[in-house]
Amino acid sequence: MADLSIRIENLTKKFGKDTVLHGITHEFEAGKIHGIVGNNGSGKTVMFKCICGFLTADGGRVFVGGEQIGKDADFPSNLGAIIETPGFIPQYSGRKNLEILASINKKISKKQVTEIIQNVGLDPNMKKAVSKYSLGMRQRLGLAQAIMEDPAFLILDEPFNGLDKHGVAEIREIISGLRDKGKTILLASHNPEDIRIMCDTVCEMDSGYLKPLDIA
Numbered sequence: 001m002a003d004l005s006i007r008i009e010n011l012t013k014k015f016g017k018d019t020v021l022h023g024i025t026h027e028f029e030a031g032k033i034h035g036i037v038g039n040n041g042s043g044k045t046v047m048f049k050c051i052c053g054f055l056t057a058d059g060g061r062v063f064v065g066g067e068q069i070g071k072d073a074d075f076p077s078n079l080g081a082i083i084e085t086p087g088f089i090p091q092y093s094g095r096k097n098l099e100i101l102a103s104i105n106k107k108i109s110k111k112q113v114t115e116i117i118q119n120v121g122l123d124p125n126m127k128k129a130v131s132k133y134s135l136g137m138r139q140r141l142g143l144a145q146a147i148m149e150d151p152a153f154l155i156l157d158e159p160f161n162g163l164d165k166h167g168v169a170e171i172r173e174i175i176s177g178l179r180d181k182g183k184t185i186l187l188a189s190h191n192p193e194d195i196r197i198m199c200d201t202v203c204e205m206d207s208g209y210l211k212p213l214d215i216a
Contacts, residue, residue, distance in 0.1 A: 003066035004030035004152055004184050006051060012059035013046055020046045022208045023060065028186060028201075033179045035199030036188045036210075043208040044188050045083060048155050051186070052081050064153055081155040086142030090131035094141045095124050098148060107149045116148040117141075121170050135162025143171060147178065154178065154185045160194060172198055 006028040013021040020043050028034045038044050049055040051062055053075040062069040064076035088097040098113045108116075117124040120140040133141065139162050146154060156175065160168050176198060179185055189195055195202055202213045 003063075004182070005063075005065075006153060006184060006186065007063040008047070008051070008060065009063075010060035011047065011050060011057055011062060013043075013050060013055065014058050020208050021050070021057075024208075024210045025060075026203065026210055026212070028184060030184045031179065031182045032200035033175065033185045033187055033198050035195040035202040036186060036205055037192075037195060037202060037213075038188075038205030042205040043210075044205045045157055047205065047210070048081070048083050048157055048186065048188070052076065052079065052083065052155055054083070076153060078151050079153040079155065080146035080149065080151040081157075082139070082142045082146050082159050083155065083157045086138060086145060088130045088138075088141065088145075091129050093127055094122060094130055094133070094137075094144075095126075097130060097141070098145060101145060102148065105149060113148065116144045120144045120174065121167065136164065136167055139163055140167070140171070143174070147174075152183060154183055156185065156187045158188055158190065160189060160191065168194075 009025050011021050011024040036044050046055065050057050051064060053069045056070060065078055067073045067076060069076060095113065095117060099110060102108050102113050114124040120143050122137065122140050139159060143159055160171060163171060175185065187199060202215050204211050204213055
């Protein structure tokens, strides 16, 4: 049976003399939504970037689905992510951006791109350039980009930024549905309600240390 967990062992990251992650060891079980809470600057985004292979750890190991990142693969082969502001080609429409990304791996068709845009609550026929999108629209497009190739793992760093109450409810439903399909999801949100409603486990990041919280 395939390993669908995310495991970090003694993960350490420094920037100059500053240690941002202090030897974190934790396993995120498969098929669950794992909430990560913590103040800005606590190390959440740095940990996410190390898991994704965007940053190289100074010590320790990261395993995603059994692959050791930086050894077996530079980047996890089956992971989608929203980290910070999703980056798109500003002069192109959302659909054009996703079609360009989809053409890299050739895993999904243009029809499937259309369907995923509709699923996140955007109009696939909208010609508006991404540079003219609201923050909420960019977040929806970022989620579409993260999930469109049906990855087994998702890293979602503040996916509800810029969304109104209705939008938050819609995206919560989408993310919960992905968990129900067996995806392993790491979710950071500043809103305690997102964490309370959605997450199966919760960890707090504080000054580069990760501590599991009891949510029973």
